[in-house]
Amino acid sequence: MKNKKQTDVFGDSSINVPFVVPMITSDDKKSITNALNSRLLTDGPLLKKFETEFAKFTGSKFAIGVSNATSALQLSLLASGIGKGDEVIVPDITFVATANAVMATGATPVLADIEKNDLNISTDSIKSNITLKTKAIIPVHFAGKSCDMKKIVDLARKNNLTIIEDCAHAIGTKYDLKHVGNFGIAGCFSFYPTKNMTTIEGGMIICNSKNLAKYLISCRNHGISRTYAQRFSSGLPWDYDIKQHGYNFRLDEIRSAMGLSQIKKLREWNKKRNNAANYYTSNLKSINGIETPLKTPTSEKHSWHLYVIKIKSSYGITRNILFKKLLKQGIRTSVHYKPLHNFTLYKKKGKSFSSLTNSSVVYDEILSLPLYPDISKKEQDFVINKIKTLQHEHAN
Structure with a gap:
């Protein structure tokens, strides 16, 4: 049987079956155009709407849009107080972003082995790698298959460790009938073009703590105490405070518009x-x-x-x-x-x-x-x- 040749995302025109085809629809394009025409291109209402819809989809109380999943991991680690001298356990088989985010905080990534059967992090290996310096575990729900969160949560509780879930592969993944990302303090998602839904580049953090959400919202925007809309509605847009170090990890209105369109499908x-x-x-x-x-x-x-x-x-x-x-x-x-x-x-x-x-x-x-x-x-x-x-x- 012959297949019709097509050009894949890498520009190869000799491909019969591409590895991935990003799902970009006419609705997505229309949403992007409408966002561009709105003139408010960042820190606007579309981001808030997207965050609300994503929180509903994952069953979490809060969702915070960020520039990518790497920044989502980094912010979540910083919010946990993790830094120089600390150790964070990550799986040996994962995209490098998982460990890079740990290193960006000054902490050391400690590599745990995986389970042969589902390629997820081994709970026995987590246990053997826990030391007095260990502060957190980042389980990665590899390929969209959930980790054994019951065992990981039990290990974390016994050893007073923070869990930050890397859900880059796992939009729609559930464990024990609950969406992943809700088992630790935060769940970090990716909207890269190869993912199950995309905003081209982008990420999301979900959590169930109001204080954590407030910290993350401020930290993604240089530590500024009020949002763009709040500052301008006050009449004195320059009148804000900075109480913590922050970054430019924002998710703009264009990507938020695309995310709102994509999540419906x-x-x-x-x-x-x-x-x-x-x-x-x-x-x-x-x-x-x-x-x-x-x-x-x-x-x-x-x-x-x-x-x-x-x-x-x-x-x-x-x-x-x-x-x-x-x-x-x-x-x-x-x-x-x-x-x-x-x-x-x-x-x-x-x-x-x-x-x-x-x-x-x-x-x-x-x-x-x-x-x-x-x-x-x-x-x-x-x-x-x-x-x-x-x-x-x-x-x-």
Whole structure:
């Protein structure tokens, strides 16, 4: 079966099945145009509306829009009083932003191993890495699958640790019927173009503390005590106070307008992702050497940001060779992620790395397949059939 060639986000015109297709609709474009025509381009009413809708979606009391998920993590860490001399436990397999945000506060990221079965942070590894300097844990809900939050919350309570959830992959993910991001002091979300919904760049923090929300709102805007609207309604817009150090981590009106438009379609998009993931699993699980993701328990909801398979030795060729062969067939795949302990920066700045066995083994096996709401059965069949064919050609 031949697929129609298309140009992917990287400008490659030889692609049959792209890895990701950002969902940008006519409604989004109209919302952006209306925001541009409003003249108030930042710190305006659209941000507040977007925050309100996001809080409703996640079941949280407060949502604070920020420039990206990295700044969301950094602000949440600062709000927890974390800084130089402190340690924060993060998973070894995550995007570098998780650890970078820790380092931006002056604290040290401590790398924990992952669970082989779902690629999330290992609670046993968290426990073994807790020291007198440990102040927080950042669990990352990898690929849209929730971490074992019951065990993590229990560990945090016993050791007086703060939990800040990295929910960059997990808009729509639930654990024990509750949206992730509500188990710690804060949950940090990403609206990068590859995510389940996008504002191009942008992020959101959710929390359930009024005092924390107030701090975050001020800190995202240089520590200024009043919002733009509050300052101008007083008649003396320059009359404000600064009681704390802050940053320019604002989310502007243009991105807020896009977020408001996108969130209306998010449930439907996540449903389509779930259907596509189930289709992959039902057709790939019988292939020798291919390990598909675990079935999601009924008390959880997987948002399927990524669909990650493992290439075992019995498949006949390595993950890297499979990646190259699929690309030759016009199928774009990827790997999420290179373990943090392999990067020079963390070798220099992090603690000594021990017992990261699972992340080291899994890294050589994992492959993320194309997944987006509008992926067609024809496109998925093209991917599935190529994986089957290559296995038959190279089987031991």
